[in-house]
Amino acid sequence: MNNVIEFNPQKRTRRRPSLASQSIPVPRGAHLDQCRESWLLALESANKSPKTIRSYTDTAAAFIRYLRDNGLPCDAEGVQPEHVRAFLVHERHRTSPASADVHFRNLRAWFNWLCSDEVAERTSKSPVLKGDRPEVAKKVRQYVTVDEQKRLLAACRSNSFEDRRDRALLTILYDAGPRASGLMNVRYTPRNPDESDVDLRGRRIRIRLKGGDEHWVPLGAEATRALDRYVRARSAHSKAASSPWLWLGIQGVNTGHMTPEGLRDMLVRRCRDAGIRRRITPHDYRGTATHLLLADGASKDAVQRILGWRTPDMVEHYSDALADERARDIHRRHSPADRLAAGKQ
Incomplete structure (x- = not known):
């Protein structure tokens, strides 16, 4: 009998990938759903107006939904600036730059709250960066004549x-x-x-x-x-x-x-x-x-x-x-050329 076991370096047993190696976001902090509920309580305690509370919480819900739909981290520690940036781009194309700007301001308020010493649900700085604010074209404000x-x-x-x-x-x-x-x-x-x-x-x-x-x-x-x-x-x-x-x-x-x-x-x-x-x-x-x-x-x-x-x-x-x-009205009253013609200079 031949008891020699042939060694073939070309053949290797494939190992099944562990769960840790798969692209599943591993939560590192409190889930944003729970953070949203806590923020709602904080807003109500601060006596914010119902309209303001609704705007804040609607943004939080939309952001959580976007993260979940795209397989991104959905906890306070896992959210990164690129996740916020992608959400804002998505909202800008889905609705308008003005709507995306509202979401930006609301997310900034939420993550500032999460990063505050009182709450401390996020140990790193806020993922909502000033440079990611959507550009919104200015419109002339109407007033009552x-x-x-x-x-x-x-x-x-x-x-x-x-x-x-x-x-x-x-x-x-x-x-x-x-x-x-x-x-x-x-x-x-x-x-x-x-x-x-x-x-x-x-x-x-x-x-x-x-x-x-x-x-x-x-x-x-x-x-x-x-x-x-x-x-x-x-x-x-x-x-x-x-x-x-x-x-x-x-x-x-x-x-x-x-x-x-x-x-x-x-x-x-x-x-x-x-x-x-x-x-x-x-x-x-x-x-x-x-x-x-x-x-x-x-x-x-x-x-x-x-x-x-x-x-x-x-x-x-x-x-x-x-x-x-207002500047044009001031110029009418203080026009240098008019003052010169009137002998006031």
């Missing part, structure tokens, strides 16, 4: 409850540009002045900003007169005694509280009555007030305080689109 405002006010010049209410709303929006939710949630309790948000003698109303901070909005003499006329008409409303809200409705389920949606509907109706073909929104007045105050010489710090913004960046955001118009 003097002619449009005059036509809107003329459309509600009668002495009826509805016209007094709408004229007061239009005047306050034009005068100080408050946010729709803040304006429509002003309380009016004349029997309990300490809880009332209306101070006619002080020419101001108190609104609640994003995050719950209270802010007194100053009113000019005309806005105060319009509000005073409405308050007198309000006293005859059937819900005047029972409703704690300043703005009352005349139709619908809840006439005891006119909502931001009711304000938007009012503007649509008044634009139609005034023969204005374009759509004017409450938010258009925010930029309008900013532009008009700056054009009349108000400082950026004063405008920031009047509009209730926490940082001066928001003043730039709302006023930049109309800066060229």
